[in-house]
Amino acid sequence: MKERGKGAGRSVDERYTQWKSLVPVLYDWLANHNLVWPSLSCRWGPQLEQATYKNRQRLYLSEQTDGSVPNTLVIANVEVVKPRVAAAEHISQFNEEARSPFVKKFKTIIHPGEVSFVC
Numbered sequence: 001m002k003e004r005g006k007g008a009g010r011s012v013d014e015r016y017t018q019w020k021s022l023v024p025v026l027y028d029w030l031a032n033h034n035l036v037w038p039s040l041s042c043r044w045g046p047q048l049e050q051a052t053y054k055n056r057q058r059l060y061l062s063e064q065t066d067g068s069v070p071n072t073l074v075i076a077n078v079e080v081v082k083p084r085v086a087a088a089e090h091i092s093q094f095n096e097e098a099r100s101p102f103v104k105k106f107k108t109i110i111h112p113g114e115v116s117f118v119c
Contacts, residue, residue: 028083031100035074037063043118045075054081059103062115073115075107 010018023030045058061074079102 029081031078031080031102032096032098033076033100033103034097035061035063037065037072040064040115041117048077054079056080058106060118062111062118064114070110071113071115073109073111073118074105075109076103077106078103 039061042059042061045060047055047057049056057078057080059076059078061076063072063074065071081102
């Protein structure tokens with residue numbers, strides 16, 4: 001079988017390492033926020049506040065559990081830094097195991113079934 005593109009022969013870890021090194025070049029802002037359970041869907045909500053260097057915006061995330069606890073819809077407020085405000089060294093030093101200080105849970109709603117999309 002023929003390889004497609006330059007990255008076809010590299011492992012997932014190698015591609016991830018390369019992507020992580022390019023984050024400050026590719027993005028004006030990046031927030032990583034781990035949830036307890038995986039999310040099947042997310043959707044941006046309305047903008048709540050506009051400031052000089054950042055905007056506060058609503059974010060809706062679903063959490064799909066293993067059934068031991070109910071599935072939930074998480075409503076969060078996110079501080080989104082405006083383009084060309086965040087320093088590249090801060091963007092490149094994100095920790096994928098941590099929760100972003102820019103994402104704050106506002107409300108958690110218990111859902112009786114799977115939350116596969118958010119309207």
